[in-house]
Amino acid sequence: MTKPALLWFRRDLRIDDHPALLAAAVDGRPVLGVFVLDPVLLGSSGHPRVRFMHACLAALDESLGGRLLVLRGDPSTLIPRLAAQVGAAEVHISADYMPYGRRRDAAVQAALGDVELVRTGSPYAVAPGRVRKADGTGYAVYTPFLRAWSEHGYRGPAGSGAAVSWVDGANVEMPQRISLTDLAVRVAGHWPAAGEAAAKAGWKQFRDNGLAGYQLDRDRPDHEGTSRLSPYLKWGCIHPRTLLADLKQRSSAGAVTFRQELAWREFYADLVFQHPGSVRRSINPQVDELEWDSGAAADQHFAAWQEGRTGYPYIDAAMRQLLTEGWMHNRARMGVASFLIKDLHLPWQRGAAHFMDHLIDGDVASNSHGWQWAAGAGPQAAPFFRVFQPVTQGHRHDPAGDYVRRYVPELAGIPGAAVHTPWDLPTGPPNNYPPPIIDHATERVEALRRWGQRRKDG
Ligand code: FAD
Secondary structure (H helix, E strand, O other), X not given: OOOOEXXXXXXXXXXXXXXXXXXXXXXXXXXXXXXXXXXXXXXOOOHXXXXXXXXXXXXXXXHOOOOOEEEXXXXXXHHHHHHHHXXXXXXXXXXXXXXXXXXXXXXXXXXXXXXXXXXXXXXXXXXXXXXXXXXXXXXXXHHHHHHHHHHHOOOOOOOXXXXXXXXXXXXXXXXXXXXXXXXXXXXXXXXXXXXXXXXXXXXXXXXXXXXXXXXXXXXXXOOOOOOOOHHHHHHOOOXXXXXXXXXXXOOOHHHHHXXXXXXXXXXXXXXXXXXXXXXXXXXXXXXXXXXXXXXXXXXXXXXXXHHOOOOOHHHXXXXXXXXXXXXXXXXXXXXXXXXXXHHOXXXXXXXXXXXXXXXXXXXXXXXXXXXXXXHOOOOOOOOOOOOOOHHHHHHHHOOOOHHHHHHOHHHOOOOHHHHHOHHHXXXXXXXXXXXXXXXHHHHHXXXXXXXXXXXXXX
């Protein structure tokens, strides 16, 4: 009898356009699909993201005809044990390029002994580490990276895995088995539907209706102007290569811009591959050495920011969107990050950790470098002295105030753009909406003073 191959799913929860699956199933070989709930990763993942992942696993299990095996425990123990138990010829994976994933896979590989760990493909169109300058070093700046990434090119989509012959995970005796029905797979009302079919439907809907206007609409949190594909890309319910192949047929400004946004995701993954420590520390060390606020007053400011009670309506709308939907618009992410760092004088790492606790698309590379961009801490960052004005941001990106009214019910009765400055109403802010916790003009000057001081100190 042909020995089965193991396909260890991680951030690739789909069956189409899945090169590692096709490699596992070569010549009609039967495949056992397994996912390991790793306590190390679960411990550092926010509840919303874990629940969304559970729902993606349930959708994947359906695609496998209910034959997915889910285990809980340390992959470096469980994967070799499972491979031995079913007599697996090989273990197949999509390569992981993040710091923990690389360490984990090296440990699994060592523990597998003679059974080969075969890496095919990755969560990216071009694997981190491939786009390099002539001297072999990586890029620190996005625009030349984009040029080189485009020149490097990427493969077309792999075929469908619909015809794979799956081994039934239910017949495998492992005490660490978890029943998918025991996991809380129900996705809350405000979250998107999970899984590969939902990802494809979301892409089709955006491609046919949103892409043409994307270049302008993507800066408007009050519009549904972006794809909202980030949670699916995070869990690999769809691969960026699938999207890029579709974009090839299109030359509109929206299509060009969308492709460039996908390249940001690839750029940030490449930066983390080059600088694994940058998931926690600023690439520009001067930023971590700045004078940051701490203590009880700082904690109160942080709590007000987390809960959307800063008294700045645009900031509060964004923070409440995060709590409600597990997602926040990119423009708003930039605005709230600037506010935390430059108005509240709190280190970007605190904000990044809060994002990772609540985002269903929380991704260590895009998140830590999105934050470093806002902090002026990365190699490709806005300079520290560029400070966003929270009211101007509101007027620019939510001109009629619809975004604020949607997420801040206390202000829902204020018409038009006046919602951005409720303190100017003759009766003051309604419904106990708080006054601003800080004065932006004062704190901007203070942020620049601290920055100037740090630079003077060398
Ligand atoms: P679209 O505008 O439709 O873009 C399509 C895809 O391109 C996105 O799904 C994403 O994969 C990629 N993309 C777009 N913009 C960026 C960007 N600036 N950086 C990297 N990739 C991008 N994105 C995450 O996926 N996970 C995170 O944890 C994350 N944290 C962030 C934190 C901060 C402080 C900032 C400023 C940005 C962060 N981003 C993160 C990037 C960006 O905000 C989201 O990818 C985007 O809002 C997702 O919405 P969308 O799918 O509708 O995007």
